[in-house]
Amino acid sequence: MSTANTRLRVARASSPFALNEARARLRQTTALMCGALLAPGVFAADSQDDPAREIAPTVITALAPSSPLTVITDPKDPRQPVPASDGGDYLKTIPGFALVRNGGTNGDPVLRGMFGSRLNILTNGGQMLGACPGRMDAPTSYIAPETYDKLTVIKGPQTVLWGPGASAGTILFDREPEHFGELGTRLNASVLAGSNGRFDKVVDAAAGGPLGYVRAIGNQARAGDYKDGNGDSVPSRYDKWNGDVALGWTPDADTLLELTAGKGDGEARYAGRSMDGAQFKRESLGLRFEKSNLGEVLDKLEAQVYYNYADHVMDNYSLRTPSGTGMMAGPMASNVDRRTLGARLKATWRWADWQLIGGLDAQTDEHRQRKGPGIGTYKDLPRNRDAEFHNYGLFGELTWYATERDRLISGARLDQASAKDFRQRIGSGMSARPNPTVNQTRAGSLPSGFVRYEHDLAASPTTLYAGLGHAERFPDYWELFSPNQGPSGSLNAFDAIKPEKTTQLDVGLQYKTEDLEAWASGYVGQVRDFILFNYQPGMMGTTSQARNVDARIMGGELGAAYRLTANWKADATLAYAWGKNTSDGKALPQMPPLETRLGLTYSRDNWSAGGLWRVVAQQNRVDLNEGNVVGKDFSRSAGFGVFSLNGAYRINAHVKVSSGVDNLFDKAYAEHLNLAGNAGFGYPANDPTAINEPGRTFWTKVDMSF
Numbered sequence: 001m002s003t004a005n006t007r008l009r010v011a012r013a014s015s016p017f018a019l020n021e022a023r024a025r026l027r028q029t030t031a032l033m034c035g036a037l038l039a040p041g042v043f044a045a046d047s048q049d050d051p052a053r054e055i056a057p058t059v060i061t062a063l064a065p066s067s068p069l070t071v072i073t074d075p076k077d078p079r080q081p082v083p084a085s086d087g088g089d090y091l092k093t094i095p096g097f098a099l100v101r102n103g104g105t106n107g108d109p110v111l112r113g114m115f116g117s118r119l120n121i122l123t124n125g126g127q128m129l130g131a132c133p134g135r136m137d138a139p140t141s142y143i144a145p146e147t148y149d150k151l152t153v154i155k156g157p158q159t160v161l162w163g164p165g166a167s168a169g170t171i172l173f174d175r176e177p178e179h180f181g182e183l184g185t186r187l188n189a190s191v192l193a194g195s196n197g198r199f200d201k202v203v204d205a206a207a208g209g210p211l212g213y214v215r216a217i218g219n220q221a222r223a224g225d226y227k228d229g230n231g232d233s234v235p236s237r238y239d240k241w242n243g244d245v246a247l248g249w250t251p252d253a254d255t256l257l258e259l260t261a262g263k264g265d266g267e268a269r270y271a272g273r274s275m276d277g278a279q280f281k282r283e284s285l286g287l288r289f290e291k292s293n294l295g296e297v298l299d300k301l302e303a304q305v306y307y308n309y310a311d312h313v314m315d316n317y318s319l320r321t322p323s324g325t326g327m328m329a330g331p332m333a334s335n336v337d338r339r340t341l342g343a344r345l346k347a348t349w350r351w352a353d354w355q356l357i358g359g360l361d362a363q364t365d366e367h368r369q370r371k372g373p374g375i376g377t378y379k380d381l382p383r384n385r386d387a388e389f390h391n392y393g394l395f396g397e398l399t400w401y402a403t404e405r406d407r408l409i410s411g412a413r414l415d416q417a418s419a420k421d422f423r424q425r426i427g428s429g430m431s432a433r434p435n436p437t438v439n440q441t442r443a444g445s446l447p448s449g450f451v452r453y454e455h456d457l458a459a460s461p462t463t464l465y466a467g468l469g470h471a472e473r474f475p476d477y478w479e480l481f482s483p484n485q486g487p488s489g490s491l492n493a494f495d496a497i498k499p500e501k502t503t504q505l506d507v508g509l510q511y512k513t514e515d516l517e518a519w520a521s522g523y524v525g526q527v528r529d530f531i532l533f534n535y536q537p538g539m540m541g542t543t544s545q546a547r548n549v550d551a552r553i554m555g556g557e558l559g560a561a562y563r564l565t566a567n568w569k570a571d572a573t574l575a576y577a578w579g580k581n582t583s584d585g586k587a588l589p590q591m592p593p594l595e596t597r598l599g600l601t602y603s604r605d606n607w608s609a610g611g612l613w614r615v616v617a618q619q620n621r622v623d624l625n626e627g628n629v630v631g632k633d634f635s636r637s638a639g640f641g642v643f644s645l646n647g648a649y650r651i652n653a654h655v656k657v658s659s660g661v662d663n664l665f666d667k668a669y670a671e672h673l674n675l676a677g678n679a680g681f682g683y684p685a686n687d688p689t690a691i692n693e694p695g696r697t698f699w700t701k702v703d704m705s706f
Helices: 002-012 016-044 087-091 477-481
Strands: 070-073 097-100 108-111 119-123 150-155 169-174 184-194 198-209 212-223 238-249 255-268 276-292 298-315 332-350 354-373 384-400 406-421 441-456 462-473 500-512 516-536 543-563 568-581 595-604 607-616 640-650 655-662 697-705
Touching: 087 097, 087 108, 087 169, 108 119, 238 276, 384 477, 406 477, 500 543
Parallel strands: 119 169
Antiparallel strands: 070 150, 097 108, 150 169, 184 198, 184 697, 198 212, 212 238, 238 255, 255 276, 276 298, 298 332, 332 354, 354 384, 384 406, 406 441, 441 462, 462 500, 500 516, 516 543, 543 568, 568 595, 595 607, 607 640, 640 655, 655 697
């Protein structure tokens, strides 16, 4: 403890940043010491009536599909690398996913090389849309994965139930309703401590009876700046919190009425941007109704409404010192917010060999902004509305159980989408000019659909599938309002960017026995009017242009898990994505390289230990200066391999301890999808040097359930 106190005294004499980091280290040291002192009591609490239970693997190193193109997992489970701080951080552990990295948290998820609103991301059935024009607050930034009960990923355009435009996939973070047969309570909690001041706390408690329940969830996650494998500090500190409550009424086993409400906030320092996230305020409200077993044909009725609000502040003075030179010389801030209101009505009908899920949904959202030089001056300015979006959709998904081993699933969707431009002026500084599309509205009708055939082999525990899907996606806020320019000859991006149209074939197989589980999935697709960004340096900084091109994409994922003996289990996964801009004859930018994960776990009685070797190939297929609204291909990237270790011990039926060391050999490496360092943290402006990932990282997590 004396070392931590000494650091705190030294920090008081230096800077507020160092003081906060020293305090975090002191709290972490105190928590670890308390845990060590309490451990004997916890061990003693184990009862002879509580038999030891096998826990392998309690640290997840690989996830297999639960059904064709669908991955379902419990985000509360510890996994390696270090348990996630946000939704995007968790998704990157699923084969096929990558992350646009910009420091310690709030990366932007990428599935099969596709990014942004090509991924439909829902929490409890509603969308939480970020507000930053540069996606500093990506939708997953507002998601604390451990506070949810189930994560579902549907790859490709192979569902129409959850909203428009999901050409790359659909991601669902859900909290399940509580069920109490009699009056009772439950409590789940966890504490995580790790290197670089990492300290997370989660509490999830519920109480109720046959007629209803109340559930309260809270979490806080914080970390300091991490050091890379070279020992250099990377600006990446963050501090987040969330609080949610759910009130459920269950008058009978087939009826649910649930009201939910939540708030959250946080801050994050970024190595890859010229400003930091000083505020991530979230407000959420939701109401859902479910009625099951209605009759012989109409089986279930579901209805929900939701409200989500994001209020985000970016500045260059709260978490750093302004550079003093260039365009960001002095303090400045930008405040953006986004208000989203949505509703969905869905019904399920069942016949002997058929199931139909159909309904309609609607969503509207409004975006506003204000900004100004100086510290806190933006607070005195009015918020100006710049964009408004509406979408109304009609959908249906039909499953035909043709035989005991054959299924045909198909779906169709029609969306009416529109956007209105309220900007009086576009551009900034000396390049600002009147907006030629002010008060104009653009709209379109967008059809989507898919058909998929699944067959279970008679002589083998194998399922084969093939699906053809088509999705049309209306340009999102970031594509219509963020670019400095639209296609050549256009008024701006709002005037000319066309909806994106993806047609994709998905094929694959799944094999599962007691000792071996194996799966493979592949896809090939054609994208008409793919929305691409081009970045060019200029006198007033880098400018961006959005345009439409045609593209081809293909790739796949495969994996296997094999129980070598009663105690040893090995798993391996591989993911690859490829894309080509066929309009220009170039590589499609921002494609993640080939990635392989190899895991080995030993389990015995109530403990396990394992290792994970992650190997990523070099990426030479790049198109320099082109990318998406967040990143671009700065350069080719080198391959790397990172080895990590983990272990877990179930103390008793209620307490589990897991621990790990990531990047055991302290390797210095950077991901290909990366925001290169900006001016303000010692990086030269426009320096293509990518941000290095954390070096050797230790972590320990305690899970409790009562």
